[in-house]
Amino acid sequence: MHFSIIAKILGVLLTLFSSTLLVPLTVAVIADDATVTGFSYAFALTLTSGLTLWLPFRSRQRELRIRDGFLVTSLFWTILGLFGSLPFALTESLGVDPMDAVFESISGLTTTGATVLTGLDDMPASILLYRQLLQWLGGIGIIVIAVAILPMLGIGGMQLYRTEIPGPSKDTKLTPRIAGTAKALSAVYLSLTVLCGAAYYAAGMSAFDALCHAMSTVAIGGFSTHDASMGFFDSNVILLICSLFMLISGISFGMHYIAWSRRNFSGYRSDSETRFYLNAIAICTIITCGFLLASATLDLEDSLVHGLFQTISIVTTSGFATQDFSIWPLFLPIMLIMFSFMGGCVGSTAGGIKAMRLMLIYKQGIREMKQLVHPHAVIPLKVGNRRVEANVISAVWSFFAVYTFVFIVLMLAIMATGLDFLTAFSAMAATLNNLGPGLGEVAANYAGITDFSKGVLCLAMLLGRLEIFTLLVLFTPAFWRR
Numbered sequence: 001m002h003f004s005i006i007a008k009i010l011g012v013l014l015t016l017f018s019s020t021l022l023v024p025l026t027v028a029v030i031a032d033d034a035t036v037t038g039f040s041y042a043f044a045l046t047l048t049s050g051l052t053l054w055l056p057f058r059s060r061q062r063e064l065r066i067r068d069g070f071l072v073t074s075l076f077w078t079i080l081g082l083f084g085s086l087p088f089a090l091t092e093s094l095g096v097d098p099m100d101a102v103f104e105s106i107s108g109l110t111t112t113g114a115t116v117l118t119g120l121d122d123m124p125a126s127i128l129l130y131r132q133l134l135q136w137l138g139g140i141g142i143i144v145i146a147v148a149i150l151p152m153l154g155i156g157g158m159q160l161y162r163t164e165i166p167g168p169s170k171d172t173k174l175t176p177r178i179a180g181t182a183k184a185l186s187a188v189y190l191s192l193t194v195l196c197g198a199a200y201y202a203a204g205m206s207a208f209d210a211l212c213h214a215m216s217t218v219a220i221g222g223f224s225t226h227d228a229s230m231g232f233f234d235s236n237v238i239l240l241i242c243s244l245f246m247l248i249s250g251i252s253f254g255m256h257y258i259a260w261s262r263r264n265f266s267g268y269r270s271d272s273e274t275r276f277y278l279n280a281i282a283i284c285t286i287i288t289c290g291f292l293l294a295s296a297t298l299d300l301e302d303s304l305v306h307g308l309f310q311t312i313s314i315v316t317t318s319g320f321a322t323q324d325f326s327i328w329p330l331f332l333p334i335m336l337i338m339f340s341f342m343g344g345c346v347g348s349t350a351g352g353i354k355a356m357r358l359m360l361i362y363k364q365g366i367r368e369m370k371q372l373v374h375p376h377a378v379i380p381l382k383v384g385n386r387r388v389e390a391n392v393i394s395a396v397w398s399f400f401a402v403y404t405f406v407f408i409v410l411m412l413a414i415m416a417t418g419l420d421f422l423t424a425f426s427a428m429a430a431t432l433n434n435l436g437p438g439l440g441e442v443a444a445n446y447a448g449i450t451d452f453s454k455g456v457l458c459l460a461m462l463l464g465r466l467e468i469f470t471l472l473v474l475f476t477p478a479f480w481r482r
Contacts, residue, residue, distance in 0.1 A: 002068055004057045009072050010079060011054025017080060018046035020133055021087070028126035035126045038091030046083045067479060074471050077462055081106035087130055094127070099451040106458045108134030110465035111349060113222025113319035113436030114457070116447040120227050125208065128225045132212040138465075139219025139349040140189050140253065184257045192218045192256075196245045203237045217245045220349045222319025222436040230309070231322040236301075239309045239322060250277065250316040250344030272383045273345050276362075277355040284339045285311045288332055295329050315339045317351040319436025326443040333439055337426055340433045351434025351464050353403060357396045359383070364393055402468055407432055410460050414453040427453075431460040 025039040084105035088096045096104070100116045107114045108131055120128065197214030201207060209225055216223045226232035230242055248256070251274055259265050268274050289307035292298045298306060306322050313320045314336040325333050343352020360383070367381050381388045411428040415421065423440030427449070430438040441448055446457070463471055473479050 002062055002065070004060050005062050006068060006072050006075070007053045008057040008060055010076060011050045011052070011057075013076055014046055014050030014079070014083065015054060016050075017083065017137075018043055018050055020137060021046065021130075023133060024087070024126040024130040027129055028124065031125060033124040033126060034093040035087070035091045035124050038087050038089075038094075039126065039130075041090045042083075042086035045086060049083070070470055070473055070479070074462075074466060074474055077109065077465060081109055081458070081462070084109055084134055087127070091127070094123075099454050100447070103446065103454045103458055104131070105134065106461050107436075108221070108223060109138035110434055110461040111135050111138050111219050111221040111317075111351070112431055112434045112461045112464070113216070114430060114438075114442070114446050114461075115223070115436075116445055116454075118227060118445060118447065120225060121232075129208075129212060131223045132215045132221075132225070135219045135221030135223050136193070136215035139221065140185060184261075185253050188253050188256045188260065189218065192245065192249065196241070199241045199245075200238065203241055204235060205233065205238065209233075213242070214245075217242055217318070217320075218249050218349070220246060220249050220316055220318045220344065220351070222313075224320065229321040236305045239305055242320060243309050243312045246312050246316050246318045246320075247278075247281070250348050250350045252345045252347035253349075254347045255345070270384070273356045273359060276359040277342070277345050280339065280342055280355065280358075281312060281315050284315055284336070287335065291329065291332055297328055311336060311339075314435065314437075315342065317343045317433050317435040319430075321437060324443065325437075326439045333426075337429050337435070337439075340429065340435045343433060353400065353433075357399060360388065360393060360396045361400065363388075364397075399468065402472070403432075406460075406463060406468060406472075410456055413456050414449075417450045417453050419449065419453065423449075427457060428460060431457040432464045434461060434464045 021039055021043040025036070025043060028035040028039055081102060082105070085098070085101035088094060088101035088104050089098050094117075096117070103114075103116055106112075113135070117123070193214050196217050197210045200210035200213055205213065212223075212225050213230075215221075222229075224230065224232070230239060251268070255267060255271060255274060259267050285308050288311045289303050292303040292307050293300060297303070309320075309322055310325050312318070314325075317340055325336070340351075341353055342355055342358050344350025344355065346354050346356045360381075363381055363383070367379050370379050371377065381393065407428055410432070411424050414427065415424040419427070420440060423438065423442055426438035426440060427442045427446070430436055430442070437443065438446075446454065
């Protein structure tokens with residue numbers, strides 16, 4: 001294990017992160033609000049810590065090994081979650097205790113969108129912008145910056161990229177060099193953010209709201225600048241724009257880059273995972289809209305608009321809301337949360353198990369039933385025209401088993417604090433899937449649960465963001481054995 005290189009990387013990334021605090025700090029200075037001191041102290045502490053880690057090892061150059069990549073990725077998200085909490089904890093006017101500050105920070109960085117804050121409409125613009133920046137950077141920005149910058153420092157970034165986007169995936173590198181891949185992904189990410197912001201502004205949002213919501217929409221985060229979330233704007237046009245960009249952001253950013261660079265969009269139609277993802281959302285949307293209408297919960301127009309929006313928001317793990325979906329007939333919120341276990345495609349900013357894994361599990365199930373009917377037949381499992389090897393299927397089932405086991409264990413842990421089953425189930429699904437809103441006691445926010453429960457849910461958010469194995473592998477003896 002190259003601990004000096006790991007310290008150097010963490011130092012660089014913390015230093016880079018400290019620079020993002022200058023944006024809300026500038027807004028705070030211009031507005032002359034009560035957050036100037038909090039952001040100033042947070043910037044100074046983060047920058048000092050980053051330089052302290054980087055300076056002693058700045059001349060070290062060595063290629064990262066796979067174990068180094070796992071450790072750096074896990075440490076980075078954990079440490080950044082702690083440093084990201086400083087502006088919340090150090091701003092006295094917010095009245096946020098340390099655990100709540102850490103919860104809000106990790107929720108933002110993991111693009112979960114669960115919050116402990118209320119009264120957003122009256123909060124300083126600097127804090128509101130900072131929350132959105134956390135989600136935007138957490139979506140894909142931080143890892144893209146890391147992968148692009150580290151090669152320039154003589155540190156290989158490929159292992160970081162592989163550990164950040166684990167699981168069955170398509171080609172990892174979109175360009176011959178990893179820095180080129182990072183630039184390609186960042187270009188797509190930034191372009192979608194700009195397009196989304198422009199669309200929001202044209203639809204009637206203020207420039208500030210358009211910028212903030214564009215960042216959290218493309219990051220599939222769900223943070224808003226208003227307590228009523230997207231319902232604040234009371235505009236079907238804005239809801240449809242948001243639905244479109246959430247849907248787009250749930251598709252692999254690599255797929256977007258290939259389609260846009262080649263000016264050929266047929267790849268979306270021919271890609272098996274994208275088709276599975278869109279078909280799943282279409283089925284869920286039809287059921288949701290039909291049930292809202294049949295149960296007379298909403299009228300025809302609202303059933304179609306709100307049903308479509310809420311389905312895409314929950315299934316893609318964005319977590320935006322137009323109204324309190326927890327008061328809908330219980331069948332619907334439970335169904336939507338179950339669909340959120342899929343999330344989006346591999347290589348997107350969505351959470352969940354990912355469409356690729358569920359598609360492979362589905363195909364394997366169909367294959368096994370055919371094998372029962374024709375026991376002597378050789379029936380290969382294919383995705384598109386490519387045969388899927390047995391070791392990939394084994395890895396997918398292993399991931400699914402561990403995901404389920406972690407879900408049950410952590411859910412039982414928070415139930416031990418006195419939470420009812422519905423609250424505990426939905427809170428765990430919302431955090432492990434990086435979704436955000438839950439049911440029961442966490443339908444509005446997470447402020448009312450115990451600090452222990454918040455700590456467990458922070459762990460769930462990190463596990464979900466790092467797709468379980470990246471973090472759990474650190475707790476195995478084999479990882480530390482030479």
